[in-house]
Amino acid sequence: MEPLPLHLCKPYKLSSILNRLYSLIHVTALTSLIYYRVSSLASTPLASLPAQLLVFALELLLSLLWLLNQAYLWNPVSRRVFPERLPENEQNLPAIDVFICTADPKKEPPLEVMNTVLSAMALDYPSKKLHVYLSDDAGSALTLLALRQACAFASSWLPFCRRFGIKTRCPKRKYELFKEHIRIAEEEKSSATDKINPSIVEVIIDKSDDEVRTNQVEMPLLVYVSREKRPPHPHHFKAGALNCLLRVSSILSNSPYILVLDCDMYCNDPTSAKQAMCFHLDPKLSPSLAFVQFPQKFHNISSNDIYDSQLRTTFQVRWPGMDGIQGPMLSGTCFYMKREALYGIFLQKELHHLKESFGPSNELIISLQRSNQRKTIGNGTLSSTLQQEAQFLASYNYETNTLWGKQIGYLYKSLIEDYFTGFILHCKGWKSVFCNPSRSAFLGSATSSLNDTLVQGTRWNCGLLEVTFSKCSPPLYGLSRMPLLQTMCYSYYALQPFYSLPLWCLASVPQLCLINGISLYPKVSSPWFVIFSSIFLCSLLKHLVDVLVTGGSVQTWCNEQRIWMIKSLTCYTYGTIDAILKCFGMKQPCFSPTNKVSDDEQAKLHQLGITRMVISGGANELLGQVILSFYILLESYPIIEGMAWRKDTGLVPASVALLSFVLSIIFLLLGSVVLSSKFGSGDFGNGSGGDGHGGVGHSGGDGHSGGGGHSDGDEGNVGGDDGNGSGDGRGGHASDGSGGGGGAVAAAAAATAAMAAMATAATMAIMTATTATTATTMTAATATTAVTMTAAAAMTASAYMAAAEDT
Numbered sequence: 001m002e003p004l005p006l007h008l009c010k011p012y013k014l015s016s017i018l019n020r021l022y023s024l025i026h027v028t029a030l031t032s033l034i035y036y037r038v039s040s041l042a043s044t045p046l047a048s049l050p051a052q053l054l055v056f057a058l059e060l061l062l063s064l065l066w067l068l069n070q071a072y073l074w075n076p077v078s079r080r081v082f083p084e085r086l087p088e089n090e091q092n093l094p095a096i097d098v099f100i101c102t103a104d105p106k107k108e109p110p111l112e113v114m115n116t117v118l119s120a121m122a123l124d125y126p127s128k129k130l131h132v133y134l135s136d137d138a139g140s141a142l143t144l145l146a147l148r149q150a151c152a153f154a155s156s157w158l159p160f161c162r163r164f165g166i167k168t169r170c171p172k173r174k175y176e177l178f179k180e181h182i183r184i185a186e187e188e189k190s191s192a193t194d195k196i197n198p199s200i201v202e203v204i205i206d207k208s209d210d211e212v213r214t215n216q217v218e219m220p221l222l223v224y225v226s227r228e229k230r231p232p233h234p235h236h237f238k239a240g241a242l243n244c245l246l247r248v249s250s251i252l253s254n255s256p257y258i259l260v261l262d263c264d265m266y267c268n269d270p271t272s273a274k275q276a277m278c279f280h281l282d283p284k285l286s287p288s289l290a291f292v293q294f295p296q297k298f299h300n301i302s303s304n305d306i307y308d309s310q311l312r313t314t315f316q317v318r319w320p321g322m323d324g325i326q327g328p329m330l331s332g333t334c335f336y337m338k339r340e341a342l343y344g345i346f347l348q349k350e351l352h353h354l355k356e357s358f359g360p361s362n363e364l365i366i367s368l369q370r371s372n373q374r375k376t377i378g379n380g381t382l383s384s385t386l387q388q389e390a391q392f393l394a395s396y397n398y399e400t401n402t403l404w405g406k407q408i409g410y411l412y413k414s415l416i417e418d419y420f421t422g423f424i425l426h427c428k429g430w431k432s433v434f435c436n437p438s439r440s441a442f443l444g445s446a447t448s449s450l451n452d453t454l455v456q457g458t459r460w461n462c463g464l465l466e467v468t469f470s471k472c473s474p475p476l477y478g479l480s481r482m483p484l485l486q487t488m489c490y491s492y493y494a495l496q497p498f499y500s501l502p503l504w505c506l507a508s509v510p511q512l513c514l515i516n517g518i519s520l521y522p523k524v525s526s527p528w529f530v531i532f533s534s535i536f537l538c539s540l541l542k543h544l545v546d547v548l549v550t551g552g553s554v555q556t557w558c559n560e561q562r563i564w565m566i567k568s569l570t571c572y573t574y575g576t577i578d579a580i581l582k583c584f585g586m587k588q589p590c591f592s593p594t595n596k597v598s599d600d601e602q603a604k605l606h607q608l609g610i611t612r613m614v615i616s617g618g619a620n621e622l623l624g625q626v627i628l629s630f631y632i633l634l635e636s637y638p639i640i641e642g643m644a645w646r647k648d649t650g651l652v653p654a655s656v657a658l659l660s661f662v663l664s665i666i667f668l669l670l671g672s673v674v675l676s677s678k679f680g681s682g683d684f685g686n687g688s689g690g691d692g693h694g695g696v697g698h699s700g701g702d703g704h705s706g707g708g709g710h711s712d713g714d715e716g717n718v719g720g721d722d723g724n725g726s727g728d729g730r731g732g733h734a735s736d737g738s739g740g741g742g743g744a745v746a747a748a749a750a751a752t753a754a755m756a757a758m759a760t761a762a763t764m765a766i767m768t769a770t771t772a773t774t775a776t777t778m779t780a781a782t783a784t785t786a787v788t789m790t791a792a793a794a795m796t797a798s799a800y801m802a803a804a805e806d807t
Helices: 013-041 046-073 110-121 141-164 176-188 237-252 272-280 312-323 339-348 351-358 362-367 384-393 417-427 450-468 484-506 509-515 528-549 554-569 571-583 600-608 623-635 637-644 654-679 739-771 775-785 791-806
Strands: 007-011 077-081 096-102 130-136 200-204 221-226 257-262 289-293 335-338 431-434 442-444
Touching (some): 013 046, 013 528, 046 312, 077 272, 077 312, 096 110, 096 237, 110 130, 130 237, 141 221, 200 384, 237 257, 237 362, 237 384, 272 289, 289 417, 312 484, 312 554, 335 339, 339 351, 351 362, 362 384, 417 431, 417 450, 417 484, 450 554, 450 571
Parallel strands (some): 096 130, 096 257
Antiparallel strands (some): 007 077, 200 221, 257 335, 289 335
C-alpha cells in the first residue's frame, strides 16, 4: 500500500482563468494603443516628434514590464503539509543547521538577536539533530556575552517550552532577569569594534550551576562564529558570512539541510522544521528540490501598513504563482536549503579538483564525503586541531583562488545574494516550493520609517541591476535554461528598477506640457480616449480586486499605490544610479544593515498611518494631464502635509524643500522656454492643432509591482500610473469659443499640476537628503530633484497669471 502523501498541491483554477482573461483584454488594449501611436507619428509636427517618441518608448517599456508580470498570475497554487505523517521515530529525521547572521549591534540590538537564537533552539525537532550557528560580522564582545547569557537561559527555557507545549518560543516579556543581564552588559561593554576582526569560533555551553540544569534535556549545539575581516580585502557582506558558516558547520555538524534566518526573524511556529521536511523527504520531489521558502511576516505592521511592509504582492500573489511553475525565488531568510544544492556537481569531482574548488582544508574535503556526523565536543570546547581548522575556514583569505561565491555556496557579485543564488539554482534545474501555513512560521521586524524603507529598497534595486548587467542577466541567460514563464518572472524583477524612467517622465513632462497648453493625449471626444482611459481604470481596478481578495482593504490599496510611486521616484532611481556607477568602477560596493532599533515615537506615527484624502473634478480641455496631475497629488498628499503643516518628526526640513524648490523652478522655466520656442502658439495652442498625442503609463501587470527579497524583496506595488486625456488649446486662447472660462480651467489645471509636481519632487528631495551615501550619488540625486519638485511654484504662478489675463 502506497504511504499517504506528506503534502498536497492545489491549483487556483478560477483565479488562473480570470487572470488569463484579464491579460487577453489588456493585451488587446495595449495593441490598440501601440497602433494609435504608430499611426499618429506620421501626422505629428516635426518639432514635437522627439517628445512623442520618448513617450512612446516609455509606453513600450511599461507594456513589457506588464507582460512579464503576467507570468506570476498564470498558474498559482497553494500547498498543504501533513507533518504528522513523518516517521514516528524522530531520530530518523535528517539533521538541520540553523544560520543566523548579525552585523551591527548598534542597529541590531543583541536582545532581539538572542530572541531569534532562543526560538531556533526551541524548534520542535530532536535536539541532537539541531545545530544553531550565529555569525557576528561585527566581532562584538557584547554579542558574544549575550549569546552566553542566552545559552544559560535556554537551559531552563527549552524544557519549559517542551513540557507545556508553548507555541511562540520567542520568550519576550518572560525573562526579565535575562534582559537585565544584557542591559548591564551593554552599559559595560562598548559595541564598537576595530575594522580588523580576527576569526573566532566558539561552542557555547551553559556553565551555570543552576539546579534545573541537572535535570535538563539535551540542548542543540550552539556555536558563535566571527569571521576574519581585513579591509580593503572584500568580505562580500551577508553572502560571505553565510559561506563562512557553510564551511565551519561542515566540519562540526555537516547537516544536509540548512535554515537561514535574519537576526530579527524569530521562529513563531516550532513545527516549521517538520513542515519543511514534508517536502524534502518526499521521494518524488526531494531529488530536485533545492529549498522550501516560507513567507516573511512581521509583528509590528500597522493596520494601514503605509509602507507596504508586509510585501503583500510578493508573498500572496507572486510566490504562489511561481510555485506553479518551477518554484519561488530565494527570499533572503525563512528558507530550508539543501546543502547539496549549494555545492552542486563539484561533489562528484576527484580529490585534487575538490581542493581547487573548495579550498585547501582537509577536514572540509572529508566532510564533503559524509553527512550529518556531529563532532564530539567535550566540556563545550573543540579540540585544538578542530579549533584551528575552524578558524582557518573563517579566515579572510581562505576563499582566494577557490570557487566560493562564484560557483559554490551563496553567490557574490550582487548585494542581493538570495535573488542571484536562487536564479542560478533554478537555471541548473533545481526546484523550490512555497509553504505558507495558516500560522506564521516566522515573524520579524519591519521597517517603521520611510528613510529605512527607501534605503533598503535602494540596496535591493541596486542588487537587481547588478545581476541584470552581468553575464548571467535573467532575460538572456535564463531563457534557454528555465521554462519561459520562470524566465519572465526573474526578468520582471531584473528590469523592475527601470520603472523609474517612465515615472520620472510622468511626474514632470505632462505637468510641463499642461502649463504650456500642449496636449499629450487624445481628445475626450476621440474614440481613442476610451483605450487610454480603459487601460488606466482597468489597471487600478485589477489591483484593487487583488488587494481585496488577499484580505486587504481600500486603504491598503491606496497605500500601495502611494508607496510604489515614492519608491519608483527614489529608491528605484538611486538603485539604478548606484548600479551604473559600480559598473564603471566609480563606486565601491557597500552594505548598511537595516536599523532594527525600536523608536517609540516613530512606531507611534507608523501605527497611526495615513487616512486623509483629497477629492476633485475634471474638465474637457487638457483632461488627461489634469487627471494624471491630480492622481499624483492625491497619492502624494502626505508629502505635501509634511511640507506644509506637520510639526512632529514627519516635518520635511525647510532646507530640503527650498533646495528642491529652486532647482525645479530652474527646470520648469527652461522647459517652458524650450517648449515655447518649438511649439509657438499655432501647433497645439489653438483649436486647429488637432488631437494631441502623448504618453500613457501602464500598471505593472495586475496593477502592482514589487520587490525582494528579497530577499527582499520586494517591495512596492504598481498602481497603474496611466495618464490619459485630451486637449488642444490653452485657456483664454482656445479657438472653440470657450473664452475666459477656458482660462479659468487652465488656471485650475495648472494649479493641480503644480501641487502634484511639488509633492513628487519633495519625495525625491527627502530621499536625497537622507539616503545619499556618496558625494556622487548626492550630486546626481540633487540634480534629478530639479526635474519635478518645484515645477509647483512656477506652475502655480503661471496659473495665477492665466487667470489674471482672463479676468
